[in-house]
Amino acid sequence: MVAQIVIARAKFVKGSPRKLRWVVAAIKDLSPLSAISRLKVMPQRAARTLLPVLQQAVGNAQNNFKLSPEKLTIKSIQVGEGPRYKRRDVHAHGARYDSGTRHKKLSHITVEVSYGA
Numbered sequence: 001m002v003a004q005i006v007i008a009r010a011k012f013v014k015g016s017p018r019k020l021r022w023v024v025a026a027i028k029d030l031s032p033l034s035a036i037s038r039l040k041v042m043p044q045r046a047a048r049t050l051l052p053v054l055q056q057a058v059g060n061a062q063n064n065f066k067l068s069p070e071k072l073t074i075k076s077i078q079v080g081e082g083p084r085y086k087r088r089d090v091h092a093h094g095a096r097y098d099s100g101t102r103h104k105k106l107s108h109i110t111v112e113v114s115y116g117a
Contacts, residue, residue: 003116005075006065008057009109012082013049016105020046020079032058032072032113050077050109057111067115075112082106 013020023046027035032054039051054077061067082105089100 003114004061004065004067005112005114006057006061006067006072008053008060008111008113010053010056011108013107013109014104015046015049015107017079017081017107019044020050020107020109023047023050024077024079028074028077030074031070032074033069035074049107053109053111057113061113061115065115072113072115075114076110077112078110080108080110082108 023039023042023044026042027038027050030038036051036054036058039047039054058069058072061072062069084106085104087102087104089102091100
């Protein structure tokens, strides 16, 4: 039997890729259902960002491919860097800190779940 892979993506998500990857490291070895339950109780803001994407991947497998959610495994969760918004800060920062420019980071999240071996 060939393993079936189901993908869910979220692009231009507000949040730093570094902080999202920290949450991904905590759930990468879990099954999707236990990862969802773990994300619901995690205090990190990045967990609330990652939760709908993982739920979407399980929902895609269940509704589009008629796969059982109990037999799914997380194949990979990738967090890539998106564009950055530049915002000015009016306080003095000196010459070495880019004149008070703040970079608001965006991320791209890709979740792959597999069914079978």
